[in-house]
Amino acid sequence: MDYKTSEVLEFIQENDVKFIRLAFCDIFGNQKNITIMPNELKRAFNEGVSFDASAVTGFMNVEESDLLLFPEASTMYLLPWRPQHGRVVRFFCNIKHPDGRTFEGDSRNILKEVIKESREKGFVCKIGCESEFYLFEQDEFGNPTMIPYDRGTYCDIYPNDRCENIRRDICLSLEEMGIKPTSSHHEQGPGQNEIDYEYSDALTAADNLINFRSLVKTKACENGLFASFMPRPLSTESGSGLHINLSLYKDCKNLFRDSNSSDYEYAKRFIAGILNRIEEITLFLNSCTNSYVRLGKDKAPRYITWSKENRSQLIRIPASKGDRCRMELRSPDSSCNPYIAFALLIKAGMEGIEKNLELCNPHNTNLFDVDENDVEGLKKLPHNLDKAIKIAKNSEFIKTVLPQKTIDNYINDKVEEWNIYNSITDKFKAEKELYFEKL
Structure with a gap:
C-alpha cells in the first residue's frame, strides 16, 4: 500500500475506522503501539504523539523521557482480525525528539539510512x-x-x-x-x-x-x-x-x-x-x-x-x-x-x-x-x-x-x-x- 496523508484521512472517514494504532519497535524488534481515535490522526501527522520512552527497553532515561510518534501514511494496514464495524488500522511510525530530531535508536530509520x-x-x-x-x-x-x-x-x-x-x-x-x-x-x-x-x-x-x-x-x-x-x-x-x-x-x-x-x-x-x-x-x-x-x-x-x-x-x-x-x-x-x-x-x-x-x-x-x-x-x-x-x-x-x-x-x-x-x-x-x- 502507498497512501498519502490526504488519502488516509479520507479513507479513515469513509470506512468506519474507529481506532488507530501507532506502531513502533524497541531495539530488539518487539512491537509496541499506542492507540488513538480518528479525530487525533491529523494532529499525529503534524505534531506527533508523545510517549514515555524511558519505559521502552533501550530507548531513553527518566530525565529525558519524551519521544514522539509520527505515523507514516504509506504504511496504513487494516487489521483483518479486528471487527469489521468500528475498524482498526495500524501505521508504522517515525520516532523523533521533541525538537524535531530523528531519534537515533529508531531501528526503522537506521534501515532507511x-x-x-x-x-x-x-x-x-x-x-x-x-x-x-x-x-x-x-x-x-x-x-x-x-x-x-x-x-x-x-x-x-x-x-x-x-x-x-x-x-x-x-x-x-x-x-x-x-x-x-x-x-x-x-x-x-x-x-x-x-x-x-x-x-x-x-x-x-x-x-x-x-x-x-x-x-x-x-x-x-x-x-x-x-x-x-x-x-x-x-x-x-x-x-x-x-x-x-x-x-x-x-x-x-x-x-x-x-x-x-x-x-x-x-x-x-x-x-x-x-x-x-x-x-x-x-x-x-x-x-x-x-x-x-x-x-x-x-x-x-x-x-x-x-x-x-x-x-x-x-x-x-x-x-x-x-x-x-x-x-x-x-x-x-x-x-x-x-x-x-x-x-x-x-x-x-x-x-x-x-x-x-x-x-x-x-x-x-x-x-x-x-x-x-x-x-x-x-x-x-x-x-x-x-x-x-x-x-x-x-x-x-x-x-x-x-x-x-x-x-x-x-x-x-x-x-x-x-x-x-x-x-x-x-x-x-x-x-x-x-x-x-x-x-
Whole structure:
C-alpha cells in the first residue's frame, strides 16, 4: 500500500475506522503501539504523539523521557482480525525528539539510512523472508504449554497436519493486509510451520515481518493455541529459522540473475562482504542464548561457507530463474530485530562491493555429515551468545550502522541475559523462562 496523508484521512472517514494504532519497535524488534481515535490522526501527522520512552527497553532515561510518534501514511494496514464495524488500522511510525530530531535508536530509520546510502551508490536490495514457527496447545486457563498441536512432519497433509486451517486463515489475512503469501506447509517438527510471502524492498520486508509475527500469534490465540518463534523451543526437535533471501539490483537489473554476466561480479562481492562481517553481526541475527542451540543442527549452519543449492551452508544460491535469483542466508532466526538485521546485512554487502572483496571458493560438501578433520580450516559462527557479544563489542563495522548508545544498550541487555542463563543449572528451563512466551 502507498497512501498519502490526504488519502488516509479520507479513507479513515469513509470506512468506519474507529481506532488507530501507532506502531513502533524497541531495539530488539518487539512491537509496541499506542492507540488513538480518528479525530487525533491529523494532529499525529503534524505534531506527533508523545510517549514515555524511558519505559521502552533501550530507548531513553527518566530525565529525558519524551519521544514522539509520527505515523507514516504509506504504511496504513487494516487489521483483518479486528471487527469489521468500528475498524482498526495500524501505521508504522517515525520516532523523533521533541525538537524535531530523528531519534537515533529508531531501528526503522537506521534501515532507511542504509537503504538511502545504497541507492545513492546505484544499488537496490530486495528481501524475502522464510519464517518458521511452532504451534503449541494452551491449558484450560489459556496459558501456553510445551505440547505441540500435532505430530506432523515435513509437508504432511491432514490429519497428520492439523495446522492447515490455521495456515489458511493466516494466508487469507495476509492478503487482506496487502501482503501476498506465496506458499505454506508443515515443517519438519511436530506443530512446526512455514509460510512464505512475496519479496519486496528491504523496508517493506521488515515491516511485513513485524506484521507477520503479530498476525501469526493473533490467529493462533484465536484458535486456542500459542505460536512461538523461539529458535529451538523443543530440544529434541528441529529449530525454527528465519532464512533471509537477498537479491541485488542495479539499473533495474537483478545482478544474481545471470552468473555468466560481468555484472555478476557485484553479486559475488556482495556475498563476500556478508561472509566477511558475519561473525561481527551474528549477535544481531541470533540474539538469544537459544539461537546457538539451533546452529549446527537440522539444516542450520555452523561454518562460514557458501555453495549452490546446498542447505548445509551458511549462504546458498537456490536453483531459481529470473527475478527470483538470489542468495539465501540460513543462520538468522526470529529473535532478531529485522530492521537492524537487514541494515547490517546490506551495509556488509555494499562494503564487499566497494572494497572489491573476492568471494572464496564454494564448499560443495554436506557439512552436517563431515569429519572434523576435513573442516579444520573453516571459520565458524560464534558458538554461544557470550562469544557473539564479545565479537560485536569489538566491531568497528557495527559502529558505521548503529549509534554507540544503541550498541551499548543492546549489548548491556544481552550481557544481563547471558548472566541469568549462565547462573541457572537447567539450561532448558532457563531458556523457556527467558524466551518461550516472548518470542
